[in-house]
Structure formats: C-alpha cells, structure tokens
Amino acid sequence: MNTLDTAQRCADAMLARDSATRALRISVAVSKPGSASARMEISASMINGHGVCHGGYIFTLADTAFAFACNTYGRVTVAAGATIDFLRSGRQGDFLLAEASERHRGRSNGIYDVTVTNQDGRLIAVFRGRSHSTDAPLIAEDQASL
Amino acid sequence: MNTLDTAQRCADAMLARDSATRALRISVAVSKPGSASARMEISASMINGHGVCHGGYIFTLADTAFAFACNTYGRVTVAAGATIDFLRSGRQGDFLLAEASERHRGRSNGIYDVTVTNQDGRLIAVFRGRSHSTDAPLIAEDQASL
Amino acid sequence: MNTLDTAQRCADAMLARDSATRALRISVAVSKPGSASARMEISASMINGHGVCHGGYIFTLADTAFAFACNTYGRVTVAAGATIDFLRSGRQGDFLLAEASERHRGRSNGIYDVTVTNQDGRLIAVFRGRSHSTDAPLIAEDQASL
C-alpha cells in the first residue's frame, strides 16, 4: 500500500468513529502524508458572550486538521499539546478553513503548523501542535497489506 | 459597587448572551476577581476517532474558565492566545472541572493559568491563556453605579 | 538514599560539568524534588539593541531553574520545549530570581512552571517547560546506594 493510500485509510478509519467531527459538521480532507485540511461553518451555537465565535471552536477546528495530519502513517498518534494565537474574530456564518502541515516528524514526536483562515482568505488564527505516536496500529494489518 | 459584585455582574452579562457555553452545558462560577471555574460532562458527541474526548472540548472548557476569569473587571477582554498540554485522556461521562487563576494583570495584558481535572481529581490538562483588555465596557455604566 | 539527597546529588552532578551556568554566574539551589531556583545578575554583556536585557538571557535563567527542577529524580531529563511570556524588562544590574515548581510528572513527561522576578519582587516573566525523561542514570549507581 503506498503512503497516500495509507494516509487516506487512516483518515477513513478515524472519521468512521469520530462523533465530535460529525457533530460539528467539520469536513476533513487528507491530501498527502502529514497534511490535512478541515472546514467548518460558524453556527449560532458557537457564539460566545462577546458575540463572536468561541475560541474553543476555532481551536477545535485547528486541532482536528492537526489530528488528521499526524495520523497519516498508520500508527495511533495523539495530541500532546498545542499553542494557538487568535488574530481575528470569527463571526456567525463564516466558513473557516484549517490547513495543517508537518514541520517535524521524529521517532515518536511531531510538530504540525495549522493556519485558520476565513472565506475571504484572512488569517483567523495560527496553531502549532505537538504530537506523540504510540505503537498501536490505526488501521488493521490486513487492510495495510491490501 | 465592590470588586466581587463587578466580577459577578460581568459573568452574568457574558452568560446571558453566551450560546456556546449553554450549548455545551458548561456551568460557570466566579469566586473573586481574576478567578473562575467551569464544569462540563463529556458527552457522546465529544468523542473523537480514538475513542476519547476531542482535545478541542478540553481546550474549550479551559478557555471558558479563562474567559470568565479575565472578564471580571468590567472591561471587554478577549483571548489573544493560549497554550495547552494534554496530560490524560477524558472519557465519555467524565465530569471535568477547569479552574482559572490570574498570574499577571498589566494595563492591557494578562496571563491566566487553568488546570483541568476529572471527577477523581486527576489532572487532565494544563492551560495558560493570554488576555487582551479593550476599552469597551462589559457592563452598563448605570449597572456599575448601582 | 532519600529523595532530597538524590535531588541534591543530581544538582551537584549537573553543576560539576555545566559550563553555561558557570559562565553566566548563575547560582542554583534545589530545595526538594521537582523544585529549584536560579539567580543571576544582568550584566552589561546581556543588554540588547533596545537597551534592556536580551530576552534570551531571561529565558536561559528560567530554563536553568527548570532543568535543575526536572533533574532531581536520578534520571537524565531533557527539555522538550517551553513557552515564555515577557512581562517587564530587565535592566543592567538587576538581580533576577527564577523559581521552578512541578505541575505534573508522568512516566516520561513533566510540566514545570517558572516565575522570574527582580530584586523588587516584580514579575519579569512566566515560563512553562515540558520535560522528557530518558532511561539514562544521572548519578552513578554506587553514589545512589551510599
């Protein structure tokens, strides 16, 4: 199985059991190993007490892109931590796009950068995630050998 | 109006229009200026593709405690950024508690530390938020002078 | 050997070969496992192009306290990363004190918080370090069994 197939199967395996991403109507795409994007519309239920999108949802979108990007190699990989900088507010009805790319991948640790932009291409947030790979397979062996 | 009254009125004003916190059934308490706590149960819709709570919801809970803690002085204060370290997984049905306290408050910037623990008192995540205060009043002047 | 003895021997072992700490005339003290403090005077050679202490030296002092705090258990432990917020400037001749305490210690990872204050007790910076423990012993076995 080539690396792009592995990446796609990993994404499929994760999505199949990912209630959180479904509940938020986030759509995810994996283009190559180490990269992923996630899209989400800011709904009324994401608005905070200042009348803008709760930063938690912007983080969640970025974290989703990060999770799919770092889980493209067939091993269960978890988020160890992240840093986010909020640069502009998100408004109800905005369409946000989070794009994750790999900055570093070591034996068990990785660094992924995510940018979150709105429908006008303006930068909403920058996010940097730190991943930790476990030894657990993310996709079944027989799938991997297809 | 004393500082604790101001803090409580700020929280009330934010909660009244905070759809995000209501939708997640987060309960918030403000004990004194600069401090706040937030509680949330991990629901089925928060579970990610690895079978544990999506880190985005843990961040969102911590970010909520942070937001209420830094908005206790009567001026609209926004999150400029944050760092989170995920230390243990959250499971469906867990009750999480986020407690925010102030590390620094300057003229316009503040630093707030948040710990997230579960129902057994175990540390799930640590979060550090950076706030930026605007000049906009959070509560009406006439309220402030009651 | 009790834990405080181990902590002190670790510090002694590190200091004996630590050229960086000596060159900066940093003095280090370990009070208990997981805690350490470091002191440094801001010298003329630490002043940057804006006439204040280069942030790198404030980080270095905090990082030193962190390194000694996380290396108190007998295993070689390295810094995986850190976040720093600069709150006030340091001036030539200021005496800075960095105090590190443990927020979390897992099997191989730890979180340490460091505050940097000046001679007036004012907060100069807050730092949070992430440590990674290796399996390598920091002090010789025969020392450990004394």
Place this chain on the structure above:
Amino acid sequence: MNTLDTAQRCADAMLARDSATRALRISVAVSKPGSASARMEISASMINGHGVCHGGYIFTLADTAFAFACNTYGRVTVAAGATIDFLRSGRQGDFLLAEASERHRGRSNGIYDVTVTNQDGRLIAVFRGRSHSTDAPLIAEDQASL
C-alpha cells in the same frame, strides 16, 4: 526611503548598541522587511550539565533572529513571548542558523516563525515569537527621510 532600506537601517541601529549579540558572536542579516537570519557557533561556554548546548542559547539565537525580523518597520518592537520546541541537541562546534519569517503583522502585534538548523541542515528547534510594536521610532526621522 524604501522598505528594504528602512529594514537595513533598523538592523544597523539595533546592532550598533547590541552588546548581547556581539558577546555571543552572533552575525545577523536582514533580507527583507519581516525576515532576518542569525548565525552562531556553539562555544565551550554554552555547554550544559548534560554535555550539550544549553537550550537557553538556542532560544537566544532564535530570539535574536525574531527581534531583527520584527524590528524592520522603523518602530521599536519588543518580544511579548515565545514558544520553542527542542528537536535535536546542539554540540560544541556546531554552527547554528536561525531563520525568521513573518506569519502575521497586525496594527501592534505580530507572529514570527523561526527555524534553527545546524551545519548539516538538520532541524534543531522551531520557535514562534509574538511581537508588540510600540509607537517609539527605532531610527531617527532625519535618517528615515534621507
């Protein structure tokens, strides 16, 4: 004066009074507004108790590239904070290169990414700095109008 001239004059003005950069024999280059690089050899006095380069010096090099990158617009700009991830150790005699580029520049805040590599092009650390611009001019008005 065009923007590249301004950037270069800012760097010259900072370097002229930067004792810290000189003491560490860091060489700095500004290629365009928002970008800068800094080079440094790891000397014996930078080695810590584990026999590798003290993380503080790696941070200092990255922070220097960041400082010169964000101070290319003619206004005094300071570091508000930074995050660093240490990916590989630096050894005595290594030549490190820090390259800073701008991710975001708002009215008063900016985000700069810095990578630190060694003489073999291997990634030693990634750094993300947050800048705050003041209203103070970095270079004299008459210089700016030359």
